[in-house]
Amino acid sequence: MELAKRIEDLEPQAAVDNSAKSxxxxxxxxxxxxHLVRRWTSYFxxxxxxxxxxxxxxxxxxxxxxMVGLQEFxxxxxxxxxxxxxxxxxxxxxxxxGKKPPKCTHLPFTPIRFDYVSPDDLAEVNGLFYSDxxxx
Numbered sequence: 001m002e003l004a005k006r007i008e009d010l011e012p013q014a015a016v017d018n019s020a021k022s023x024x025x026x027x028x029x030x031x032x033x034x035h036l037v038r039r040w041t042s043y044f045x046x047x048x049x050x051x052x053x054x055x056x057x058x059x060x061x062x063x064x065x066x067m068v069g070l071q072e073f074x075x076x077x078x079x080x081x082x083x084x085x086x087x088x089x090x091x092x093x094x095x096x097x098g099k100k101p102p103k104c105t106h107l108p109f110t111p112i113r114f115d116y117v118s119p120d121d122l123a124e125v126n127g128l129f130y131s132d133x134x135x136x
Contacts, residue, residue, distance in 0.1 A: 030067055033083055037062050040087050048095050061101055065090045068102045 041059045045052065052058050069086035073079055093099040 030063075030070065033066055033070075033080070036080070036083055036087060037066060040091060044091055044095060051095065061094065062087060062091060064101055064104075072102075 037059060041055065041062050044062075045055050045058055049055075065087050066083060069083045069090075070079075072086070073082050090102055094101055
């Protein structure tokens with residue numbers, strides 16, 4: 001009976017340890033693709049910096065796209081080639097076509113300056129930043 005109780009006491013700790021291990025593995029996997037983030041951030045910053053808030057915002061967006069790409073990778077083909085393609089296409093959609101990053105439904109998660117945000121989205125963006133618009 002005491003052995004069963006000790007096993008029950010250890011199970012939550014084992015679950016926490018497994019969770020910590022899987023979190024650490026996820027972080028290591030994400031960080032292993034830092035070279036792709038640096039590459040695409042510097043590339044798109046050089047050709048689009050007039051439209052972007054900052055290098056850091058662009059880099060943050062690319063890290064986010066990388067993590068979504070890792071989740072969407074289905075195991076077919078080379079993971080790094082897929083992520084390279086995925087990051088390139090998604091950041092082009094964000095910068096050139098004003099799309100939101102993948103799986104992102106809340107504004108203003110964009111590296112684009114508001115001067116270049118679509119007029120259709122502008123009312124929603126203004127509502128987030130200017131509380132006096134609520135009273136109108």
